[in-house]
Amino acid sequence: MSRAVAPLPTTEARRSPGPWRTAVADLSCNRPATAAAVVLLIVVVVCLCAPLYADHIAHTDPFQSHVSGTTVVDGKTVPVLTPSSTGLGLGVTPIGPTWDTAHYFLGSDNQGRDVMARLLYGGRTSLFIGVTAALLTVVIGTAVGVLAGYAGGAVDAVISRILDVIWAFPVYLLAICLSVVLLTDGLRLGPLTVDAGSLWLPVVIIAAIYVPYVARPLRGQVLVLRNKEFIQAAIGSGAPALRVMRREVLPNVVPTAIVFLPLMTALAMLTESALSFLSVGVQPPDASWGTIIEDGLGLLYTRPAVTIAPGLLIALTTVALNVLGDGVRDALDPSARLRGGV
Amino acid sequence: MPDQPVKELPDQPLLDVRDLRVTFRTRRGSVTAVDGLSLSVAPGEILGVVGESGSGKSVSMLAVLRLLTNPNVTVSGQVLFRGRDLLALPDKEMRAVRGREIAMVFQDPMTALTPVYTVGWQIAEQIRAHEQVSRKAARARAVELLSDVGIPDAASRVNAYPHEFSGGMRQRAVIAMALACGPSLLIADEPTTALDVTIQAQILDLMRELNARGSAVVLITHDMGVVSEIADRVLVMYGGRAAEEGPSQAVFHGPRHPYTWGLLDSVPRVGGTRLRRLPTIAGMPVSPDSLPEGCAFAPRCPARHDRCEERPELAAGNANTAHRDACWLPPDDRAAQRLAARAGPEAGAGAQRTDETDREMAP
Amino acid sequence: MLYFALRRFLSALFVMFAISVLVFLIFFATPGVDPAARIAGRNADPATLAQVRHSFGLDRPMPVRYLLMMQHLLIDRDLESFVNRGSRVVPQIVQAMPVTLSLVVGAAVIWMTVGIVMGTAAAALRGTLADPLIMLVGVVGVSLPAYWLGEVVNLVTQNRLHDTVFSWVPPPGYVELGHDPGQWALHMLFPWLTLALLYAGIYARLLRGEVVTALGEDYVRTARAKGLSERRILVRHALRCSLIPIVSLFGLDFGALVGGAALLTEVVFGLPGVGKLTFDALQNLDLPVIMGTVLYAAFFVVLANALVDILYARLDPRARHA
DSSP states (O other): OOOOOOOOOOOOOOOOOOHHHHHHHHHHHOHHHHHHHHHHHHHHHHHHTHHHIIIIISOOOTTSOOTTOEEEETTEEEESEEEOSSTTSOOEEEOOOOOOTTSOTTOBOTTOOBHHHHHHHHHHHHHHHHHHHHHHHHHHHHHHHHHHHHHOHHHHHHHHHHHHHHHHSOHHHHHHHHHHHHTTTOEEETTEEEOTTOTHHHHHHHHHHTHHHHHHHHHHHHHHHHTSHHHHHHHHTTOOHHHHIIIIIHHHHHHHHHHHHHHHHHHHHHHHHHHHHTTSSSOTTSOOHHHHHHHHGGGTTTOTHHHHHHHHHHHHHHHHHHHHHHHHHHHHOTTOOOOOOO | OOOOOOOOOTTSOSEEEEEEEEEEEETTEEEEEEEEEEEEEOTTOEEEEEOOTTSSHHHHHHHHTTOOOOTTEEEEEEEEETTEEGGGSOHHHHHHHBTTTEEEEOSOTTTSSOTTSOHHHHHHHHHHHHSOOOHHHHHHHHHHHHHHTTOTTHHHHTTOOGGGSOHHHHHHHHHHHHHTTOOSEEEEESTTTTSOHHHHHHHHHHHHHHHHTTOEEEEEESOHHHHHHHOSEEEEEETTEEEEEEEHHHHHHSOOSHHHHHHHHTSOOTTSOOOSSOOOOOSOOOOGGGOOSSOTTGGGOTTOOGGGGSOOOOEEOSSOTTOEEOOOSOSSOHHHHHHHHHHOHHHHTSOOOOHHHHHHHOO | OHHHHHHHHHHHHHHHHHHHHHHHHHHHOOTTOOHHHHHHOTTOOHHHHHHHHHHTTTTSOHHHHHHHHHIIIIISOOOBOTTTTTOBHHHHHHHHHHHHHHHHHHHHHHHHHHHHHHHHHHHHTTTSTHHHHHHHHHHHHHHSOHHHHHHHHHHHHHSGGGGTTTTTSOOSOOOOTTTOHHHHHHHHHHHHHHHHHHHHHHHHHHHHHHHHHHHTSHHHHHHHHTTOOHHHIIIIIIIHHHHHHHHHHHHHHHHHIIIIITHHHHHHTTOOSHHHHHHHHHHTTOHHHHHHHHHHHHHHHHHHHHHHHHHHHHHOGGGGGO
16 A cells, blocks of 8 residues: 655635624625615715705705795695684694605695705704714713723722613603703813704713713623733733723724614614704704604694604614614624613 | 333444434535434443544534534434434424433533522423423422432532532532433533533542443543543544544554544553653644545544545454444554654654654654 | 612612712703703793792702702702792602503503513524514614604594594593593503503513523523423523513613603603603703602612512522622
């Protein structure tokens, strides 16, 4: 029997793709998540085009009342607002949906403003508040969670207790308290100044109340991480605490933080709409989907479109965000859980 | 223990696994974890299944009990238990086999028990799943079983929750549960790996005692020492296939497969020459997603040659027909070949050794 | 056990105290805000402002102010609305409480039942089409603004269809339980369903994740090896263990809702509960009322949490010794 040396199998260095690339590949295979991303993209692009629609198609200013305006429907000139014939005659009935993109596609509200144009502008506001608040929450929550979990001891005890208290408290009530106090005078906190009526006010409030939602689970994660060998090795090798947090701890919690981002955005948008609906969120003349629903409240039975359209858009956007968030979670960190209650 | 005496035909094995194949479907293609494994267990014997992690030893036993519930798993072949093919059994009949006729003990006792129920409750649940007995009777049996496996003060410990037990006690409780219905086969998947050395010996004693009462045991382990101590027969697995199989004595004293050589050489010996570094098997264990066409061990084998491109089958190489191996080396005088392979690459035909091993081996 | 209860009680007291401090800080110590002007309401006259300053000790140190606020709320219970002259806050809250409790308890029963069934079913049917479908219902439930859903329900049941299909639906409002139980339930039905849909979605999603994780645990494999039926494994082992984290969340949510977080549902369906009280106060920026309702909320949050801790210890033997 020949015992010649058999050639070694070529040990081709099979480089495994990095965790991020794997996650992206996982996500792009996830059909609901991809669909959700497309829906979100469309919503964002359409809302960003709001001024284009207002200027070039509807030729209207969505913030200006047109109480005595008229428009042309089927070749006839009709008033935008018709004085109400029932009741005490105090109310007005705005024009209903014309289904004509040039003017009053979805009708007008009781100040004669084009609901379609306001919907697009409102979407810009709602998306802006949702995304910025979520970003702020996740960044602050991650920092707080990593700090508390890593530092331990008294620092952790104090931070955790504060987080526990805020966590236990109904977020809506907390947001309402803050809004009610800050609504008229704005916020001045050291170098941070937010004017009353500014869009940043709801952003700051929403971001603040949800910090425990991110910080608490991340703190737990860091507590587990801190006992892992590689962190102990880094500490043992004398690396400064900040460096260990940044180089060793942070990269391991970033996936969870990213998972929270879309879910948090959905939660922030829902909270914004609720606050605006309660008239302590976005302040006039700015519009958001929540304020439009509030505008439509008095017109519910006569012109339901004013209420239904923004609600559907909120629902569509938040469903898409949640589905995308679930996909991101499955791809990055299947064990991440965000408390969903409001 | 109410053990119905089963009359086995002397030549009929209790468990006869034929050409078992387990594949996992993954995104990057299918992965074969068990690749045409055949084995048999006679009534009342202890079979040691040895191999590195990833050699398919645990997966094959989970497949025998149909505990691989992942929808991406495909299991094919035959698992004959007392002549019945378990893989073809309806779910309900399979459930009657699990826990009653074949019991299984897992590696990590810390997580093997449901944390919210008392140990006694969980043992009684096992009994009542298979026998029509009252709660009270099942509970009394649980106490009896716990004291059988050496838990002191069993009558009060029966009410303890798993987290109130130490690791060794939990493993005893798990074994007590496995014994509850007097199974004729116990599959123990690395039952001592997660435990302290002193506890390990006690658990092994327990296995031996159980075997003395008539149960056959399949003991999965990567610890050659454990196998040599307790097993009647040994099956060495590599890359999801059987590499060598035979009576313990024969395998330990005259190993035939180069992989078994490596395994045995890497066990430190009390009283042997003191080595600065223990010999290791060069290279990495084969990954189930890239099994070679031919012999799975070939890439790491010190005695590799052309023939290894073909897949070897288990075959008896000498007078002892019970001792079989899957290797293309000439069947006679493996002991001399083993020494030659150990001496170095120049004799061992292109073995890929790491530098350290070379230095160790050639002073 | 006594030690455990005592510790739990002290911890509850601490949370209660911390929340009251938090509320106090928001109302009296927010930078750049004059608390007197906020409390007195819009366009208050100088006399009212002076009265507020005196009554809440706004010229005195912070701790004194805190004690004064708590005295008005808890001891004298004479916290007064300055917008609605003479209306006392505490009795209003007491009167609104049964309405909120009716709403939240009914909804909780529905959402826990539906959520547990949906979550468990989805986890058990993993790999089939039913799982994503059930979860889609859950996602939609989570994503709908509750107040908007209420409006749509009103639109459907009270408008054109009210003459035909939904003629049995009473107009939005509240009927006391003691007055007419049938009417009470009828009036509460849609509010219950609306509120429950949101939370059923949340709980179904959470529970599915927990059950899926549990089904991959070693103890489930042990249970299978014991020869138990899949149904028993799912319910008695996987679900039983998955309920533990759900229960602690339930405590938080239930407490928050009773405490007034259900205000949107109450507003939309015209239920005169604590949430509606808060809402009306918001419209007038009537801070004393909000102060009262928020602290009332804190009380319920803490109470619900304490109750849940006891339930938790019953569910999880490991927690009994913690």
